[in-house]
Amino acid sequence: MSFSRALSVVNTLVLRGFGSGMSVLFTVLVARYxxxxxxxxxxxxxxxxxxxxxxxxxxxxxxxxxxxxxxxxxxxxxxxxxxxxxxxxxxxxxxxxxxxxxxxxxxxxxxxxxxxxxxxxxxxxxxxxxxxxxxxxxxxxxxxxxxxxxxxxxxxxxxxxxxxxxxxxxxxxxxxxxxxxxxxxxxxxxxxxxxxxxxxxxxxxxxxxxxxxxxxQSAEGQADRRASVKLGGVVVAQQALGWAAVIIVPLAYGEATYTGFVVVQKLATLISLAMLAVNFTFSSRFASLHASGNRNELLALVKVSVAGIIGASIVVALAVFGLREQIFAFSKIGENMQGPLVIMLIGQLMFSLASLYAVVLSMCQQEGFLLKAQVMAGLLGIPLFYLLSKVTTLEVACGAFVASYGTLATVLGVKVHRI
Known part of the structure; x- marks a missing residue:
């Protein structure tokens, strides 16, 4: 990765971090007031x-x-x-x-x-x-x-x-x-x-x-409309577990736990900042490398992106975990949400890797495979989260995020390396 591209990623990361920070602050203030x-x-x-x-x-x-x-x-x-x-x-x-x-x-x-x-x-x-x-x-x-x-x-x-x-x-x-x-x-x-x-x-x-x-024009328009339909399904399937959780948690654990879960979920999304910066900066680059047939450079860029995402995510996770008590106190979260926070941070790291591979596959026009893999992950994660929420604690139920996103990241990663 050249210095200019690395600088672009850092620049996007800073801006994304600023936006995510405001979103987290908004959530915390709502919970407080x-x-x-x-x-x-x-x-x-x-x-x-x-x-x-x-x-x-x-x-x-x-x-x-x-x-x-x-x-x-x-x-x-x-x-x-x-x-x-x-x-x-x-x-x-x-x-x-x-x-x-x-x-x-x-x-x-x-x-x-x-x-x-x-x-x-x-x-x-x-x-x-x-x-x-x-x-x-x-x-x-x-x-x-x-x-x-x-x-x-x-x-x-x-x-x-x-x-x-x-x-x-x-x-x-x-x-x-x-x-x-x-x-x-x-x-x-x-x-x-x-x-x-x-x-x-x-x-x-x-x-x-x-x-x-x-x-x-007609031919391109039809192809793009078909692609958008599949990619729309991908987006919905990609977010389905997180959406299902915000419906299941208040029904299974009550309003107080739900408020704490929303704060934890928002904090965990900070893990995704590095992934969002990489995807945002390089999505068009992924597409152009695939179109030109330059598979070696494409794979090299993917590997560098994976390493950067893992390294940055660990740093962010440690920072979030270190500040957890102050954030929970300010948000007036009375329940112990430390366990769910740790599990959600790990799950969000898996989600970040899966999202990187998903962007690469979408830019390489692999919408069909991507949709099938995302649906498979949803069919694994949502029933698992629901069943666990019925019989165990929220901390254990959050393990469904790790299982679902970890499986998805593995499947998509293998596909990317086979392109």
Missing amino acids: LDTAAAARFFMLFNASVIAALCFRWGLDEVIVRRVASAQAKDLEGLSRYLLGLSHRRVLSWTLAAFALTGAVAVAGFDSPLAGIGFVEVACMLLASSLVALVAAAARISQGRGRTNAATFLLNIIVPLLSLLGLGVLVSSGHALDAAALAIIYLIAAAISYALSVVQRYGSPFSLIHGERTGI
Whole structure:
């Protein structure tokens, strides 16, 4: 790895770390200033919003990066507007479907796992999810153009930063905090981010949705749409265990444990910073090396990336574990979450390695194999976590993360080395 590329990784790591730090701080402050029930309700909404933002764009992230990175300079502007228009149409369809499903659930009288979640909170978080998904699409265009700093800012910093500022204003003004107020803050942060990243740069959503549908010709367009469907399935399968856990934990262990688990889960994601920086910096490089048939350099870059991820993850894990007592005390986490934290940190390291291999395979157009492997890991991890949560402690149940992600990393790693 050249010095300039290493510097790019470090730069992205710093920016990603800044964004993740704000996200963790936001989570800790919510746990500190809201009572247990209100914090649990907001975390349920927030986690659902994160899931929705990924589902709404359904695999377009990697397709956007691949298409923009391989396009000629003269075609970039038209292609970018086309891809954003495609993103708007897809996100709009998903958002309307989500509202319809929410209405159907409300009419049916289905009880929420956490009682007290109202329509205002749900509506705000669904709208925020759609806006965050579109900001992410704009970020991927910047990533494909090689503007990693701008892409990182849009993808990881601007929404957490604005949300944190909004929370700070409410706390300093003495305003009463509840799930509805935080949902509104999050929606405002997403709306401002969308206005700055999409409307200001590319025009109104109406012009993008109804704009000329060119930029990807018939054969390429069909191939990219098929790839996006598979990659969307990959994204959902990749996150399925984590999403299932935030539903299972409050039902199996109660609200107090759930609040502590969310804090632990957020802390464990700091392990992923090195992986995110590597993937973000080198995804287009992986694609170009595969396209040019330079397999030796591709494998060498993967090996260096694996070593860097493991080394950086160990450093971050030691730092997080060393500060655990202060963080738990500040968050007012009354239960002993040390064991789950250790297990989740190990599981997140396995997830980081699996994610690196997944990005390499997606850039090498191995969506079919990747989807099968991700589904297999989900079929292993989710039932295992559910069964363990029924009969044992949360610490033991978290071992499902290590088993699932460890198996996935092994399978994907073998495939990468065989390419």
